[in-house]
Amino acid sequence: MPVRTPHFPDLLFDSAARLRRWEAALMGLLAAQGYRELHPSLVLRESLPEGALRFFDGDDLVALRWDFTVALAGLLARGFAAPPDRVAYAGAVFRRPVQPWEAVERFEVGCERIQPEGERSDEADVELACLLMAIPGALGLKNAILHLGHAALVRRPLEAEGLSGGLADGVVAALSRRAPHRVREVLKGHPAASRLAAHAEALLSELDGPGTLDALGASPYAHLLEGEREHMDRALKALLPILPANLELRVDLADVAGLGFYTGPTLRLWAPGAQQELAAGGRYDRLFPDLGRPWQAAGFCVRLSRLLDLAETRPDLFEPLP
Template sequence: MATVDRWLLPDGIEEVLPPQAAQIEASRRQVLDMFQAWGYEFVVTPHIEFLESLLTGAGQKLDLRTFKVTDPQSGHLMGFRADITPQVARMDAHSLRREGPSRLCYAGSVVHARPRSLSRSRSPIQLGAELYGDASPAADIEVISLMLATLEQAQIADIHMDLGHVGVYRGLARAAELSADQEAQIFDALQRKAVDEVAALTEQLPQDLAAMLNKLSQLCGGREVLDQAKSVLAAAPSSVLDALDQLIVIADALMLRYPHLPFYFDLGELRGYHYHTGVVFAAFVPGVGQSIAQGGRYDDIGAVFGRARPATGFSTDLKTLVDLGQQPAVVLPAGVWAPTGADADLWQAICALR
């Protein structure tokens, strides 16, 4: 690299200058204080770990997004964290090993070998909260409410909520005894809303299950969609009906708490299908092509660490919140500059002012 180019940073890697750095730090402190007020304990995870730990279980999907290096001390491959969630799951399962619900939160830089999308940073500041040990819809309602409180504190305007439940498709796929390839193909077609493709992929399945799978991509819209789903999926296996009932309980509670917030339901939206086990949710704002905060239930996340138990949580990027938010600029206290001198009394006075 030529001397003149040494100031260049890699694509997607940013430095944060004043006053934005002060704004980000102030927002971080405010959000973590709020998390604590909700009963969530702050944890700090390692920036770098053995690759086997980072890419175990829920972290398997992070392989292509993880920077890898060789540890000169042990010779083992190591990786820089690309997602803090699996690390916190290990803490709950292996390090803390608590009985009953455990509420943990975090805020820290992550680095991505590949961005989540062309417009995304490769060095976000991931902020999130996890609730372990509670399988009830009340836990999901709490976590979604905390996510919305986080966005509200950042003064994000015009939020739209998107909710679904991966248990609906998963239950239908199991009832139809789909092979792994069939399940993946139908999943992909549903994400693209490719109605004709879904029909072609399900034509050899039992008629009732094929009809329900074909209807999934059409079950999207407002609260009325959940009532339609109760009718369309009336003959579905009990696991599907249970998933739908859970989503209805969560939806009704949230709509009661946030009567002016637009809610959108999509039973064909399977965000994080191979990672989540229940309700999935995301927050969107106009003009931004991706979710600004997202989460869901992932009850199996701790299994690979020897202790599977219920889990639900959310995450967001603190930089994005500051960029999109309408918080007033942080006003820092004025600094105290003083001449260098040998006067001890003057030095004590300067220290007192600082």
């Protein structure tokens, strides 16, 4: 009797056609904005992480591509003296899932905006947000929500208080759970406990439109975060007038997902009622310097596998096909 392994789902006719159509639509959208495709090898040989699908190629331990950003960064750092400023990618990544119901093979389309270090990044961040705002329309999603966050809103107060290691991880985990009481539990007895707990309350107080930024005023670190607040305010002023009718823009001050990677603004795309974000990205300025290249970068990834699942389980969220 044939067994359909849930972690390696096969795509049958409609899903396979939808995947091809979506990939073409999104890559077309990116190409129209000057993003050129790079296709890093499916097999990677360097810095293989735990969650990767690893195997031996002769005596060499190798892994299937687990992340496009990492694969592209290696390719660009090795092969380019100066980076192409806009790159796009499409294909599959393979990694062991955190949640048991997630697939190992995941289809993604994404893009990266790369600049020399020191250049102003505001325009690049807004450019990426504008692109992400066009994604729901290209996919036929009836409605979507774009969450705008900023990694520094959590990282800078932690650094200012000298918190690192397990204690900092505990605070980030508590914020990820949106549990200010856990922040107090984690920091019990620490001299910065009351300040960071008040900051957590401020970050978690709202999940709404532009007015959410005002919540930062209640934080003990409001002064420290003035630059980030102004950056987010400028981004909102640029994005709100061009917001498509089917898209809602929300500020999520407590977005800590990928905090070890992201260094600046973060973006997450949701559909109402979807259980997982459908696209995510942000600024990650430490990636290329860590590889010896003085470049800064931001990008996002559209998680097509999640969208395919959503189209199966919630077809009502999508426009009917012509």
